[in-house]
Amino acid sequence: MGVAESAQESTVTAMHEPFQQQPPAMGNQYADDRVLRSYLRRALGPALLGQVEPELAQMGELAGGELYRLQLADRRNEPALTQWDAWGERVDRIELSPLWQRAAGLAAERGLVALPYERPHGAASRLVQFALAYLFHPSTDVYTCPLAMSDGAARTLLHADDAALVERALPRLTSRDPASCWTSGQWMTELTGGSDVGRSETVARQGADGAWRLYGRKWFTSATTGQMALTLARPEGGAPGARGLALFYVELRDADGRLRGIGVNRLKDKLGTRKVPTAELSLEGAPARLVGAPGNGVRAIVPMLQVTRTWNSVMAAATMRRGVALARDYARRRVAFGAPLSRQSLHAETLAGLQAEFEAAFHLSFLVAGLLGADEAGAADERQAALLRVLTSVAKLTTGRQVVDVLSEVIEAFGGAGYVEDTGLPTLLRDAHVLPIWEGTTNVLALDTLRALAQPGSWEAIIGMAEDLTAGAADAGLAAAGAQARAALRRAQEWAAAGGRERLERGARRLALTVGRALALALLIDHAAWSLAHERDGRARAAALRFAASPIDLVRDEDRDDMALADDQPLPA
Numbered sequence: 001m002g003v004a005e006s007a008q009e010s011t012v013t014a015m016h017e018p019f020q021q022q023p024p025a026m027g028n029q030y031a032d033d034r035v036l037r038s039y040l041r042r043a044l045g046p047a048l049l050g051q052v053e054p055e056l057a058q059m060g061e062l063a064g065g066e067l068y069r070l071q072l073a074d075r076r077n078e079p080a081l082t083q084w085d086a087w088g089e090r091v092d093r094i095e096l097s098p099l100w101q102r103a104a105g106l107a108a109e110r111g112l113v114a115l116p117y118e119r120p121h122g123a124a125s126r127l128v129q130f131a132l133a134y135l136f137h138p139s140t141d142v143y144t145c146p147l148a149m150s151d152g153a154a155r156t157l158l159h160a161d162d163a164a165l166v167e168r169a170l171p172r173l174t175s176r177d178p179a180s181c182w183t184s185g186q187w188m189t190e191l192t193g194g195s196d197v198g199r200s201e202t203v204a205r206q207g208a209d210g211a212w213r214l215y216g217r218k219w220f221t222s223a224t225t226g227q228m229a230l231t232l233a234r235p236e237g238g239a240p241g242a243r244g245l246a247l248f249y250v251e252l253r254d255a256d257g258r259l260r261g262i263g264v265n266r267l268k269d270k271l272g273t274r275k276v277p278t279a280e281l282s283l284e285g286a287p288a289r290l291v292g293a294p295g296n297g298v299r300a301i302v303p304m305l306q307v308t309r310t311w312n313s314v315m316a317a318a319t320m321r322r323g324v325a326l327a328r329d330y331a332r333r334r335v336a337f338g339a340p341l342s343r344q345s346l347h348a349e350t351l352a353g354l355q356a357e358f359e360a361a362f363h364l365s366f367l368v369a370g371l372l373g374a375d376e377a378g379a380a381d382e383r384q385a386a387l388l389r390v391l392t393s394v395a396k397l398t399t400g401r402q403v404v405d406v407l408s409e410v411i412e413a414f415g416g417a418g419y420v421e422d423t424g425l426p427t428l429l430r431d432a433h434v435l436p437i438w439e440g441t442t443n444v445l446a447l448d449t450l451r452a453l454a455q456p457g458s459w460e461a462i463i464g465m466a467e468d469l470t471a472g473a474a475d476a477g478l479a480a481a482g483a484q485a486r487a488a489l490r491r492a493q494e495w496a497a498a499g500g501r502e503r504l505e506r507g508a509r510r511l512a513l514t515v516g517r518a519l520a521l522a523l524l525i526d527h528a529a530w531s532l533a534h535e536r537d538g539r540a541r542a543a544a545l546r547f548a549a550s551p552i553d554l555v556r557d558e559d560r561d562d563m564a565l566a567d568d569q570p571l572p573a
Contacts (some may be wrong), residue, residue: 005280018414023423024329026068029135030060033321034539035362036131042530043370052128053122059110059135067102067139072424074099074141077223079277081267090262094225094277102134104145108181111134114149114174116376126373130314130366137315138322141275142431145438146183146223146309152304153184153230155376156247159303162292165249169228172291185229186304187281189220195444197232197298198242202283204233204290212290213261214248215284222438224264224279227252228305235294245297248288261286272430306388308563309396309439310372316399316435320358323410323428327351330414341413350409357406357548361399362519367523368395386461391451392518395511397445398516400436407432449515450496459493466519469526478525478541481548485525488518488553495555510554517552 030036037190040056041217048099058392077097085091096104111118115129137144155174157166172182192199202216206451214233229250238244255261263282270278292300326353331341341347345384374380410416418425436442466489470482492514496504504511524544531540 005121017208022333023213024326024333026064026325026329027472028057028065029063029139029161029325030362031494032064032325033060033135034537035321035359036134037533038535038537038540039366039527039568040131041281041364042461042527043366044121044124048121048124052131055110055198055531056131056135059132062106063135063139064224066100067106067136070102071139071141075422075424078274080263080266081277081279083264090263092259092262094264094267094279096225096277097275098140100143103140104181104183105178107147108176108178110136111176112147113154113181114176116373117154117170117174119377123370123377123379124134126369126376127366130310130369134314134318134321137318138428140316141427142273142276142434144183144311144315144316145273145276146226148308148315149186150182150184150226151311152186152307153228155305155307156230156301157249157291159300162289162291165289165291169249182228183223183226185221185226185231186308187218187221187229187231187253188301190217191219194220195440197245198240200232200234202231202233202244203294204235204246204248204288205441206235212248212288214250214287215285216283216286217265217274218281218283220268220278221281222273222276222278224281227294230291230301231288232297232301238295242298243295245412246294247291247297247300249291250286250288271433272427273434274427283400287304288316305439306392306518309392309445310365311496312435312439313361313368313395313399316403316432317358317361317365317436319403319428319432320354320361320406323407324351324354324358325412327354327410328424335560347413350413352542352546353550354406354409354413356524356543356550357402359540359543360517360524360547363523363527364391364516364520365399368392383442383461386455386457387465389455390449390458390462390515391444393440393448393452394512394516394519395437396439396443397449397512398520401442401513403435404429404433404473423541443509446512449506449512449553450504450508453496453511459496462515462519463493463566465487466522469522473525473529474516475529475532477539477545481521481544482525484548485518485521485553488521488555492518492555507555514552514554517550519545521552526532 051467066464074097080095082091082093099255110132112129112133114123119125133144150173154170157169161165172180173184175181188194188197190200190202192201202214204212204214208211226312231248232245233249234244235246235247252259252262261284263284265280265282268278331347331351368391373383373385375388411425411429414425417423466486470485472477492511495513524547528540528544531537
């Protein structure tokens with residue numbers, strides 16, 4: 001065969017070689033995350049960042065490497081419940097997927113619950129903890145669920161006046177030894193409802209020996225494989241409603257591994273978070289220990305909710321980041337109509353909007369993480385305490401709404417591939433849908449926000465912070481966006497001050513989202529100005545201006561279109 005013939009054959013072969021689309025790839029998730037690295041450079045300072053950066057880089061490598069590969073391979077595996085053994089004994093054993101088993105060991109070793117209790121970095125320990133969890137979360141199929149509840153349980157028990165109980169549970173919840181580390185469940189939801197815990201039907205009976213036993217049915221218990229749980233129950237003869245509830249500590253199994261007065265009825269078949277072993281339980285005389293005073297149960301779980309809602313917010317930001325990172329990488333690899341998607345203006349504009357939403361969620365959630373750390377370290381001033389009181393709910397509801405919208409767009413950015421299960425992409429969207437629901441739905445948190453804003457000093461703290469963040473912006477575009485953020489907050493304050501209980505309730509969702517989005521914009525502006533000055537990087541500025549072009553002020557002059565229309569209601573005039 002001559003040279004010309006050989007070249008001709010090679011050309012023909014190349015022409016007939018089938019096209020193969022390259023999938024999106026994941027690198028080191030710390031090294032690749034400009035937003036996280038820039039934030040930590042500023043928030044921690046060079047000395048502390050130098051101490052913790054090797055650990056962050058290791059977690060980033062795990063998240064983009066081993067864990068991500070295991071996650072894709074583990075896609076079809078879900079928890080399995082074995083209720084009976086071969087000889088007819090009730091065992092109620094739940095087996096976890098390989099990914100979750102690996103995640104459990106890593107979480108303990110890396111101190112994902114332990115860090116804020118060891119407090120090696122003072123108030124900044126919470127920021128380091130959440131930075132690690134943020135990297136860990138998207139590659140572990142929501143193993144952060146038991147971590148959040150364990151962290152919340154640890155914080156709750158710190159407020160308990162039972163020294164023996166604290167001594168028993170806290171070292172296990174915060175252990176770095178996978179063999180002895182505990183995780184905790186959180187059993188609040190019953191058939192009567194989740195948010196409306198005052199309707200709980202679980203009864204606590206105290207025996208002659210002073211010991212308590214629980215009877216009832218818990219309809220939705222996440223991470224049922226934990227060694228302990230905190231749960232609400234009504235002491236027999238207690239007052240009706242929320243004021244009659246008490247908080248109880250339960251250890252699930254005895255020394256031989258048998259459940260103690262607990263029956264696992266079934267595992268839930270859920271839209272998402274399918275790796276999480278969510279179960280329906282029957283409490284059939286489960287031994288329990290009272291935490292705090294009878295009738296003080298709802299108040300006792302406030303520290304828990306503060307922690308778990310912060311986890312929810314940060315994990316929403318982490319989920320957004322993963323989706324956007326995959327979509328951006330894919331856009332560089334996917335060619336359509338003669339050019340990569342990344343070079344096509346409409347697709348690039350869509351991704352820019354998603355990036356801006358993610359960056360806003362990131363800064364809002366890490367603001368709350370920092371406030372939580374300051375509060376726990378006793379370093380929070382009066383304004384920070386007021387901000388934490390309001391923003392724990394605001395950040396959770398805001399980021400919870402953002403993550404569903406962003407991940408829906410991410411799936412669409414892949415076209416048909418985003419709809420195919422073995423790409424792993426649909427799991428991201430399904431898992432995102434739980435984030436507006438867990439730890440209080442958007443509407444429940446909006447009503448919580450109303451109550452928090454009614455406390456003295458709340459509005460002053462929020463508006464004062466926004467002014468501090470934006471008033472000094474030298475860049476003209478950032479200055480204009482700062483004025484927009486401040487105006488939205490003042491307008492929201494005026495709208496709330498006009499009062500009217502029914503009116504406020506109808507508009508509570510819009511009010512809370514206005515506070516969340518306006519404050520997120522202020523945070524973006526502040527960090528963009530810092531990044532321009534210290535990093536000579538204009539990308540944070542671009543995100544701030546892009547976010548400023550999205551809906552920020554959601555409070556309207558007129559309320560007549562607020563009412564949900566039912567079939568038996570007339571249309572508004």
